[in-house]
Each structure stands twice: as C-alpha cells, then as structure tokens.
Amino acid sequence: MDIDTNTEISEQGADSETKPKAKGKRDSAKQAAKWSTELQASKRWMAKFVRTGRECEKAYLDKAEGELSASLADYAGKTNLFWSNVQVILAAIYGRMPKAEVNRRFDDYGDDVSRVAGIIMQRILNGDMQREWDDTNASLRDASQDRFIAGMGQVWCRYDVQIGERQEPDIDPTTGQPVIDAATGQPRTQPVEFIEDEDAPVDYVHWEDFRYSPCRRWRECRWVARRVAMSTKRLKERFKLGDKQIGMIPLQSRSPQSDRDGNRVDDVLQATPFKQALVWEIWSREDNYVCWFVEGCSFVLDEQNDPLELDDFFPCPQPIVSTTLTKAFLPRADYAMTQDLYKELDRVNARLSHLTDAVKAAGVYDKTAAPVKSLLTTAVQNALVPVDNWSAFVEKGGMKGVVDWMPIDQFVNAITQLTQRKNQLQHDLYEVLGISDIMRGASVASETATAQQLKVQYGGARLANLQNEVARFVSETMRIRANIISNLFQPETIKRRSLIERTPDAPMADEAIAMLKDWDQAQFNIEVTSDSLAAPDWAAEKEARTEFLGAASNYIMAAAPIVQQSPMTGAFLIQLLQWAAAGFKGAKTIEGVLDQAAKQLTQQAMQPPQPKPPSPEDKKNDAQAAKYGAEAEKTSKEAALIPSPMGMPTPPIMPTNGGPQPGGPQPAAGGAMVPPGGLPAGPGSVPPMQPQPPMPLNPPM
Numbered sequence: 001m002d003i004d005t006n007t008e009i010s011e012q013g014a015d016s017e018t019k020p021k022a023k024g025k026r027d028s029a030k031q032a033a034k035w036s037t038e039l040q041a042s043k044r045w046m047a048k049f050v051r052t053g054r055e056c057e058k059a060y061l062d063k064a065e066g067e068l069s070a071s072l073a074d075y076a077g078k079t080n081l082f083w084s085n086v087q088v089i090l091a092a093i094y095g096r097m098p099k100a101e102v103n104r105r106f107d108d109y110g111d112d113v114s115r116v117a118g119i120i121m122q123r124i125l126n127g128d129m130q131r132e133w134d135d136t137n138a139s140l141r142d143a144s145q146d147r148f149i150a151g152m153g154q155v156w157c158r159y160d161v162q163i164g165e166r167q168e169p170d171i172d173p174t175t176g177q178p179v180i181d182a183a184t185g186q187p188r189t190q191p192v193e194f195i196e197d198e199d200a201p202v203d204y205v206h207w208e209d210f211r212y213s214p215c216r217r218w219r220e221c222r223w224v225a226r227r228v229a230m231s232t233k234r235l236k237e238r239f240k241l242g243d244k245q246i247g248m249i250p251l252q253s254r255s256p257q258s259d260r261d262g263n264r265v266d267d268v269l270q271a272t273p274f275k276q277a278l279v280w281e282i283w284s285r286e287d288n289y290v291c292w293f294v295e296g297c298s299f300v301l302d303e304q305n306d307p308l309e310l311d312d313f314f315p316c317p318q319p320i321v322s323t324t325l326t327k328a329f330l331p332r333a334d335y336a337m338t339q340d341l342y343k344e345l346d347r348v349n350a351r352l353s354h355l356t357d358a359v360k361a362a363g364v365y366d367k368t369a370a371p372v373k374s375l376l377t378t379a380v381q382n383a384l385v386p387v388d389n390w391s392a393f394v395e396k397g398g399m400k401g402v403v404d405w406m407p408i409d410q411f412v413n414a415i416t417q418l419t420q421r422k423n424q425l426q427h428d429l430y431e432v433l434g435i436s437d438i439m440r441g442a443s444v445a446s447e448t449a450t451a452q453q454l455k456v457q458y459g460g461a462r463l464a465n466l467q468n469e470v471a472r473f474v475s476e477t478m479r480i481r482a483n484i485i486s487n488l489f490q491p492e493t494i495k496r497r498s499l500i501e502r503t504p505d506a507p508m509a510d511e512a513i514a515m516l517k518d519w520d521q522a523q524f525n526i527e528v529t530s531d532s533l534a535a536p537d538w539a540a541e542k543e544a545r546t547e548f549l550g551a552a553s554n555y556i557m558a559a560a561p562i563v564q565q566s567p568m569t570g571a572f573l574i575q576l577l578q579w580a581a582a583g584f585k586g587a588k589t590i591e592g593v594l595d596q597a598a599k600q601l602t603q604q605a606m607q608p609p610q611p612k613p614p615s616p617e618d619k620k621n622d623a624q625a626a627k628y629g630a631e632a633e634k635t636s637k638e639a640a641l642i643p644s645p646m647g648m649p650t651p652p653i654m655p656t657n658g659g660p661q662p663g664g665p666q667p668a669a670g671g672a673m674v675p676p677g678g679l680p681a682g683p684g685s686v687p688p689m690q691p692q693p694p695m696p697l698n699p700p701m
Contacts, residue, residue, distance in 0.1 A: 028299040035282055035293045035300070038223065042211045049330055053150035053207060056335040059342070060086065060149050079349055081429060082335060082342055086148045088435055092463055093470050094144045097137045099532045100125040100478045103525045116505045117512035118524050120498040121482050125526075127497065128199075128481075136481075139204035140474055143320060146207050151322040151333035153473070154205045156226055157315045157480045159308060159488050164196040198493055200484040202477060210319070211280075215329050218318045225282040226316075235277060239292065239301045250296035251275035285313050310483050311519070317476030320469060338432050345425045348418055355415050363405035372402055434463060471533055479526045486519040552577065 062080045102122040104114045129136045143153030167189040169178040178187035209227040235241055235249065252275060279301065280293050291303040308315060321331035335342070365372050371385040387393050396402055429435075485494065491513045495501065500509045515522050555577060614622070 026303065031291060031300045031303070032293060032298055035280070035291065036295060038213065038282075039211060039225070039280060039293075039295060042213060042225075045214045046211065046330065049151065049332075050208060052333055052336055053152070056150050056333045059335060059339075078346060081345060081426065085429065085433055085435060086145070089148055089433070089463070089466070090145060093148075093466050094141055094533050096533065097129060098140065098474045098478075100475075101527050101532075102482070103527070105523065105525055112505075113508055113511050113515055114522075114524070116500070116508045117515045117522060119503075119505065120494060120500050120509070120512055121485070121516060121524065121526070123498040123500070124485060124494065125478055125481060134201070135204065136202040136477075139202045140477065142204045143473070144470055147320045147322060147470075148334060150207050151331040151336075152207045152210070152319050153321075154207065154210045154226075154316060154319040155477055156203045156205050157477065157484060158201060158203065159198070159484050160201055161198045161488075162196040163193050165191050165193055168192045195490060195493075198489055200481045200489075202481065205316070216327060218329055221314075221329070222286050223282055223284040224314050224316060225280045228279050228281065229272075229276040230279050231274060231276050235279075235301075241301070248297065248299075249277050249294050249301075251277050283314055288313070308484060309487055310480060312480075315480065317473055317480065320473040334433070338429060341425055341429050341432070345422065345429070348422045348425065352415060352418050352422065355411050355418065359408050359411045359415070361405070363403060365404075366396070366402035372399065467533065471527075474533065475527045482524075482526050483519060486516050486522065491517065 059082050060080075062078065062083070100122055102118040102125070104111060104118060128134050139155045143155050146153035170188045170190045171177070172179050180186070181188040205226045210225070211227075212224045213222040215221045229252065230238070232246055232251075235246060241249075277294050280295070281290065282293060283290050289303055289305045290307060292301040294301065306313065321329075322334050323332045323337065324330065371387055374385055393402070491510075494513050494516065495509060500506060500512075505512075
C-alpha cells in the first residue's frame with residue numbers, strides 16, 4: 001500500500017501568488033498535540049462502526065470469525081446469499097462506467113461560449129476515465145462496493161503535476177536582448193522549470209483509512225483525513241526530512257494485530273517486508289489549511305494554506321453511506337439490518353445438508369439370510385440368488401421377514417419443511433432489500449407481462465434512492481475534479497486534453513477556456529445521472545435519438561418552403577431548432593453545427609441576390625432575338641450599298657415686284673422660308689417643283 005500523498009500539491013502551491021497568505025508560522029508541537037487528540041476522539045467515535053464493518057467483510061467473504069460459528073465454516077456447500085445480493089445490487093446501481101454531463105445552468109441556447117466551455121470540461125472528464133491507466137472508474141466502483149458491504153465508501157481528489165527543466169536564453173531586462181557569454185561568444189542560457197504534464201487523479205480510500213470530525217450532518221464536519229502508508233524513502237523525498245527527524249517518526253511494525261474480541265485483523269502492512277509510517281493527511285475547514293501528521297509524533301511533517309482553493313474546501317465528496325440518523329453521521333451497514341435472516345438461512349442450510357446425508361438406503365437383515373445381503377452389495381442384475389433353506393425362509397415371510405429398512409419418511413418430511421422455510425427466508429431478504437426476481441434474472445413463466453412490469457417498477461422504486469445517492473457521490477467527485485482543472489490546469493493543457501480544436505466550435509475555444517479559468521463565473525452544473533450508471537439500455541437510447549431525428553426532420557420539412565420564399569427567416573428558424581435541441585439529452589454537440597448554419601444563412605441574406613440562371617424558354621427567346629438582330633444588321637448593310645438618284649435642276653426664278661429676290665430665301669407653304677435651291681432631296685426622291693410666276697406676252701422694248 002505504498003501510495004504517495006499530495007506530493008505535487010505541496011510542491012506546486014508554495015510560490016503561488018493567488019494562494020492566501022499564511023497567518024503566521026504555527027507551532028508544530030501544539031498542532032501535533034491538537035491533531036493527536038482529534039484523531040483519537042474520532043477513532044473512539046467510529047469504533048463501533050469499524051467493528052461492524054469488519055464483521056460484514058468476513059460475512060461477505062464467508063469467513064467464520066467473530067459472530068459466525070465455526071461449525072458453519074466447515075460446511076463447504078453453504079449458500080452465501082449476502083455476497084449474491086451485493087453483486088445484484090451493485091450491478092443494478094453501478095453497471096457501467098459513469099459519464100459526466102456538463103450542462104449550462106439555465107440551458108440558454110444562445111450562450112455559445114458557456115456551451116463550448118461545458119463541452120471542453122465534459123470531454124476532459126470523460127476522456128480521462130476512458131484511459132487504461134486511469135483509476136477514476138475503479139476508485140468509484142470500489143467505494144460503491146464498500147458502501148454495500150461495510151456501510152461507507154470514499155474517494156480522494158488531488159492535483160498531480162510533473163515539473164521539467166529546460167535551457168532558455170538569458171535575457172537582459174534593460175535591453176531585452178540575449179546576454180552574450182564573453183568567453184564563448186554564444187548566448188548565455190539558464191535552466192527554467194516548466195510543466196511537463198498535469199492531471200487530477202481520483203484515489204480510492206478504504207473506509208478504515210478515512211476519518212472525520214464527529215458531527216450530526218456532513219455539513220457540520222470540521223475536518224477530514226485519510227491515512228496513507230509511506231516508506232522511509234518516501235518520507236525523505238516528500239517532506240525533506242533528515243535521518244534524525246525520520247528516527248522520531250513512529251513506524252508501523254509487522255507484528256500480528258487483533259481486535260477487542262481476539263480476532264486477528266487483516267492488514268496489508270503485515271505482508272510488507274519493511275516498516276512504514278501511517279501518515280494522516282488532514283484538511284481543516286476551520287483553520288483553512290492542510291497538515292500531514294503521524295500519530296505518536298511530536299511534530300507535524302508539513303502544512304499548507306488551502307493548496308487547491310476548492311469551493312467546498314474538502315478534496316473529497318460527502319461519503320456514500322448506508323443508514324444514518326440525524327443525531328450522528330455514523331452509518332449502519334445493511335448487513336447489520338438483516339443479519340438475523342442471513343444467520344437463520346445459514347442454519348437452515350446446515351440442517352438441510354445433514355438431513356440430505358441421512359436420506360439413504362439403509363436397514364437391517366437376518367444374519368442367517370446371507371443371500372439377501374448380496375442383493376445390495378454385489379452387482380446382481382437379472383439373476384436369481386440361491387437360498388439354502390427355502391422352507392425356513394418362506395416361514396419367516398420372505399424378504400419382508402428377514403429385512404427391515406430404516407424409515408426415511410420423517411427425514412423427507414423434514415427436508416420438505418426446511419426447504420419451504422429456506423424459500424420463505426430468501427423471499428423475506430429480497431423484500432427487505434428490495435430485490436425483485438426480475439432484477440435477479442428469475443421469473444415465473446405463468447406471470448403476465450403486466451405483472452413483470454409491476455415488479456420492475458417496484459424494484460426500481462426501491463432502488464431509486466440508492467441510485468440517486470450513488471449518482472450524487474459520483475457527481476460531486478466530478479465537480480471537484482472540474483474545480484481542480486479550472487483552478488490549476490494551464491490553458492494549453494486544457495486545449496490539448498479536450499481536442500476542442502478538432503470540432504466545429506474551435507473558433508470559440510480560447511474564449512471558453514478563459515471562462516473556465518474563472519470558476520466563479522463558470523459554475524456549470526456538473527452532474528452524473530443515475531441512468532448513466534445503471535446497466536445500459538440501448539433500446540431507450542436508440543428511441544431517444546430516433547425521436548429527436550424525427551422531430552428535427554418534420555421541422556426542417558415545414559421550414560424549408562419559408563426559407564426559400566424569405567431567406568431572412570432562416571437564422572430565426574434555426575434558433576428555434578436550437579431551442580428545441582437544448583431539451584434533448586445528448587444534442588448539445590449538434591448546437592455547434594446549427595450555429596454555423598445560422599451564420600451562413602445570415603451572411604447569405606445580407607448579400608445581394610444573385611441572378612437566376614436562364615430557363616430553357618429564356619434561352620430560346622435569346623436565340624430568336626439574336627437571329628432577328630443579325631437579319632436586321634444584314635438588311636441595313638445592303639441598303640447602305642444602293643446609290644442615291646440624281647436630283648433635277650432648279651429653274652431660275654424670275655424676280656417679281658414685291659417678291660423675294662433671287663438667291664434669297666423663298667417662302668414655303670404655310671409662310672415658312674425655304675433656303676435657295678429649294679428643299680434638299682433625299683435619297684431616291686424627286687425634289688418638289690417650285691411654282692413660277694406667269695411670263696408677260698409682250699416683253700418691254
């Protein structure tokens with residue numbers, strides 16, 4: 001059990017400027033005395049729970065110690081119904097690897113940055129659990145198993161960082177240029193530390209290695225602690241202790257240990273070939289600090305002021321526990337509630353075993369009738385056995401007179417009664433634990449489908465509280481991991497681990513990571529529903545996806561004509577589809593694709609409409625127009641080649657009294673003046689004749 005404590009937390013948080021300043025160096029001796037008293041008080045308070053938990057583990061493993069009698073241990077065929085019931089319940093409660101659901105607090109479909117931030121965190125949480133070397137899933141399952149056996153299960157979250165060193169140029173702060181080494185003439189370098197890798201693992205904590213302050217409810221708990229075994233070498237590396245200080249730390253011996261009843265306690269330290277120290281990592285909410293302490297030591301090994309800065313301070317969720325009362329947050333195991341039924345069932349099984357051994361062919365016979373014995377002791381088949389004195393044998397009544405069988409009717413009747421009692425005890429156990437025959441994979445062929453459905457609903461109702469409690473436990477663990485990632489991870493690590501740049505939401509990755517780094521602003525709902533923990537129901541998941549596709553298809557078919565008539569409405573209709581998709585489980589990743597579609601439609605609507613391609617009729621009309629234009633152009637060219645006709649000469653105009661002078665403008669019809677020479681003759685036309693005044697008969701002498 002060589003498990004390291006928060007080594008990385010101690011080393012990375014010492015020089016952080018964002019951490020709260022220390023209120024002053026605490027007195028190590030006083031702190032050691034305080035925590036020694038606190039741990040002893042918690043040990044006494046939880047002593048009864050620890051004893052009961054050990055007995056429950058023995059019953060689960062079928063070990064005959066403590067409350068179980070030794071005679072039952074000798075019976076090899078005993079039915080361990082407690083083990084069977086735990087396996088059935090655990091399969092129904094924690095049937096598969098959990099999946100984190102990081103949702104927006106109010107499901108605002110328009111808040112794309114919050115949606116992308118939730119997707120980033122969800123991809124990191126689920127991706128880490130799917131790694132082969134990750135212990136998150138195994139730790140959660142082991143803690144759930146502890147809850148159904150001993151009555152309490154717990155895990156522990158921490159921050160793990162690997163610091164590397166590389167050489168970088170030494171920059172002169174005054175000039176901003178690399179410093180040149182005078183001896184070599186090359187830029188001088190200096191070692192610089194950097195983060196090689198960082199992680200937020202989840203460690204399993206055994207229920208005996210977990211303690212907390214006595215309280216009535218968990219919200220009143222003042223401090224929590226877990227115990228980790230560390231070797232001497234690990235102590236020196238982690239706490240930087242010298243040999244003298246190591247000699248002052250009590251180490252766990254390998255001597256056998258026993259509980260108050262004298263029963264030997266199983267401890268992995270007994271199998272370790274070297275001594276180890278049991279280091280308690282204590283987180284005090286009242287003092288807002290963490291310290292490491294070994295019981296029996298006069299000083300604390302180390303202390304720090306809130307290295308993780310979690311919202312709830314504790315690095316562990318509220319433990320998953322069985323039955324508790326409001327007067328004390330101290331669980332009572334389920335086996336303790338039903339141990340009388342289990343013990344009576346063991347006694348009935350033991351008696352059935354002995355009665356079954358007694359039911360056999362046994363009896364007595366007359367010693368003188370030796371041939372009768374050979375009928376049972378030798379392989380006599382289809383043969384006759386000779387009798388020496390037949391007359392005497394007949395006088396005694398034959399076989400009935402010389403043989404008397406042991407009566408087994410009473411044994412058979414007792415077996416029948418005990419079998420009925422066994423079935424009744426098993427039925428009572430299933431009723432108390434709420435395990436129906438459908439959950440166990442058993443059913444009666446004569447039952448109707450309605451009766452079986454009622455059993456499923458009844459069993460589901462009985463297990464609903466257990467499912468919700470386990471889901472709450474897993475959700476709080478995931479929330480603590482998300483808080484650690486948000487507070488301490490580098491933005492480059494978040495981007496690399498989530499692979500968000502390979503998704504359609506890559507343009508908003510930087511803004512979403514910036515929101516995640518401010519956990520007070522983000523505060524997403526990180527939840528793991530009980531459905532994701534139970535056995536997978538592929539039919540229900542397929543039905544949910546089919547329902548979404550059917551609804552989306554009908555909506556798209558109805559909205560397509562509207563978008564064709566008015567492209568401006570496309571973005572609005574897609575927003576309606578986003579609003580509807582936000583109500584479907586698992587449709588969050590589709591919203592990014594819908595966002596891109598809405599942006600494309602908006603951009604297309606803002607651009608001027610493109611001309612429509614010509615239809616076949618338009619092409620036909622264009623061809624006819626081109627043909628007519630060519631013919632008109634040809635006709636015009638031919639007309640231009642025809643010569644114009646010669647005009648007739650204009651006769652001289654004789655001057656008259658009061659008339660216009662020759663060579664001057666001539667009056668035209670309507671009183672308009674015509675220039676000399678008359679109207680111009682157009683091509684192919686004859687100029688109009690001008691009226692001439694009458695000539696005198698006798699010219700003057």
